[in-house]
Every structure is written in C-alpha cells, then in structure tokens.
Amino acid sequence: MGKIKFLQCRECKKEYPPTFKYVCDECFGPLDVHYDFPTVSKNTFSNREHTYWRYYELLPIESKSNIVSIGAGMTPLIKAENLGEKLGLNNLYIKNDSVNPTFSFKDRPAGVAVSKAKEFGLSAVGCASTGNLASATAAHAAKGGFPCYIFAPSDIERPKITQALSYGANFIAVDGTYDDANRIAAQIGDSKGIGIVNINMRSYYVEGSKTLAFEVAEQLDWKVPDQLIVPVGSGAMLNAICKGFEELVSLSLINKVSDMHMIAAQPHGCAPIVNAFKRHLSEITPVESPDTIAKSLAIGDPGDGQYVLRRLKQYNGHAEESNNKEILDAIILLAKTEGIFTEPAGGVSVAVLKKMVDEGKIDKNDCTICYVTGNGLKATEVIMEVLSKPQTMQQADIAKISAMVR
Ligand SMILES: Cc1ncc(COP(=O)(O)O)c(C=O)c1O
Ligand SMILES: [Zn+2]
The missing domain is CATH 2.20.28 (Rubrerythrin, domain 2)
Known part of the structure; x- marks a missing residue:
C-alpha cells in the first residue's frame, strides 16, 4: 500500500x-x-529543492518517477514593511505566488494533477479555466508529453490565451461564462475518459494548493499566522490551505490552528460566497452573469462555496468584497510599496486587506498573510486604464525631456 x-x-x-x-x-x-503519512520532521524538508515537491511525502503521488515538475513553488514570503507602514500593520507578509513558472498559484494544483494523470496512465489532460489554470495545465502537459484541452470563456484576457496556446494546448473558447465552460469540460472528460484536472481529478488537484500552507508555515519557521487573506473563485484554494495547516498539526510540525482566521476575498460583481456569508446563509446563490475586472475569480457557481462558508465558521473567519476601483487602486498600491505587480485577483486580496484594517478587524500586531496569486503581466490592458500613458518625445527635444526629470 x-x-x-x-x-x-x-x-x-x-x-x-x-x-x-x-x-x-x-x-x-x-x-x-x-x-x-510517513514519519517526517522539520528537518526532512529543510535542505530540499526549492519547489513545492520538497513536500513529496505529503502529496498524493506514489512514485517520484511520475512527478511532472516545471519548478513551481517555494515562492517568496515577503515581509511587507512599506505596505504595512501605510496600513499601520507591523507584521504583514505577502505570499508572492505571482512568480511561479506560469505566473500564478495554479502551477501547484495543475502540477499535482498532471503528475497523477501520469501515474494513472491517462492519455490526455485538460481543464475548465478562468485563465490561469489554462496555462498551468498546458505547461505541465507540455512537460509531461500529454495532449491538453482547455475550456474557457472566450472573453478572458488575451495574454492568458496566448500563453496557453504557446504551450501547445488545444483551446476551446466557449461563448458563455466559466460555469458554461465547466459544464462542457465535465461532459467531455466523462465521455472521453481524459483527466480534466479541476473536475474529474479534483481530489488530487486540490492537494497541490495545500503547499501554500506548508510553505508559509515553513517560511515563518513553523509558526501559524493569525490572519490569512485568500482570493476566492471556486473556493478550492481556501479549503486546501485549511487542510494543509491541519495536516501540519497532525504531523506535529505546528502546534494548533484553532486561533487562525481565514478571510475570503471576492470581487464585487462575482461575490456569491461573500453574499451568503453576510446573510448568514449556509447555501450559495449562484451569480448568473459575473461582471468584474477580476476575471480569474469570475466563478458564479463556486464548486467549493458551501465548504468555504464552513471553513469561515470553523476558523472564526470573514468574507469581504472589493469593487473594480478598489481592486485597481490596490494593484497600484502593492506595486508602488512592495514592487510586486499583480493581476486583479491579487488586487482583490490587497483591497480586502485594506478594508479590514480600515474597519478595525485586523490588529496591528497580528501576523497577517496576504496571498497574491497571479501576475499583473496577464492583465495589463485593464490596469493601464488607470495609469497615465507615457508621451512620446522627439529625440531632439532634449530640453523638454530634461525638464521632465526633477
Ligand atoms: C490568480 C487566481 N487567484 C485565485 C483564484 C481562485 O482560486 P479558487 O478557484 O481555487 O478559489 C484563481 C482561480 O482561477 C486565480 O486564477
Ligand atoms: Zn457521500
């Protein structure tokens, strides 16, 4: 066994x-x-490779020979002193997962699922995607030698489509929402027997995102944070982070997680979990037509929505939303203070962090982790709208150029 x-x-x-x-x-x-789990200690991991596969014993792959890795994980946990000072927080950290190989956290679940597809001997893989999973699955499929089929709404950001196509994926752009693309992917996965990483391989897929808990714990020298702010679409990542911390307790690598607070961050225009949380409901009412610049979080009917609500209850948590303007302001704030350029999903986390601080919901000394899960280069068009475009200068106009530099 x-x-x-x-x-x-x-x-x-x-x-x-x-x-x-x-x-x-x-x-x-x-x-x-x-x-x-086999016996592990803190030392088991300390001198290993700087990818999430350093936690191999805690991941659902039975033979190392099946690992398909493009070097994802072990991303920086940055002590955000400048942003912390602006917000009045002494212990703020950014988990910068925007610097993964395909530039989002999705390399974690996709890498584990594609490895498991190899272990199962499947012939092809695919996914339903709001954008980032497309590239993560396609890149791992390329590395593992699998044909790859992406099902995504046709209106996602162009860089995300370009990236997935470059890895050689077949891209099926669906005229509809993410939920429509998801339904079609599920049907095709069942009828063709291929591994749709976030649908029929979901049990294994979500295990990859646990490493967002493992890494944060290890990077904090095996301490448990007080507040964790997580951007939420389907809710799979938030659930997986909770499972990860709980497994570390079961392995005696950390003490207890009962004092941890989980915070779900969603964009206004697609915030079904926030809506249910604020009305104290245990069921989610789907958002039929999501309308937000945070396209990667535009999941109207979140598969793990009710489980996120349970997690928020379990971890004395909170759910909050941010609108398009707050998201864009937060993207610029993070970039200007910490030199980290995120896409709108990360802007949602930072905007919700700011809102919670403004409302006095986070103590200034709390160890607070803000998960930044995707890269700004994937969504430049919408971010450029709030920046002033540089004016083209004539080379001969050196006096004018010089006057611009004060
Ligand atoms: C950058 C980014 N952050 C967060 C999420 C939300 O993850 P989940 O669907 O697991 O809640 C996504 C989902 O696509 C994403 O692309
Ligand atoms: Zn059952």
Missing part, C-alpha cells in the same frame, strides 16, 4: 480506494484524499 489511505466523501464519509474517481456514488459529495 502507498501513502494514500483512501478517498473519503466529505459529506457521508464513505471511503473509496484511491482511483481515478472524484465523486461519491451514494451522495455525490466530493472525495478528499486521506493519508498514512
């Missing part, structure tokens, strides 16, 4: 062998990976 003990239904707790399966036969609940 390997390190995976079984897959277990999150709802009725029925157990299944760890096969190419993702939904419970009894109640249609999602299946989670449960492990028989």
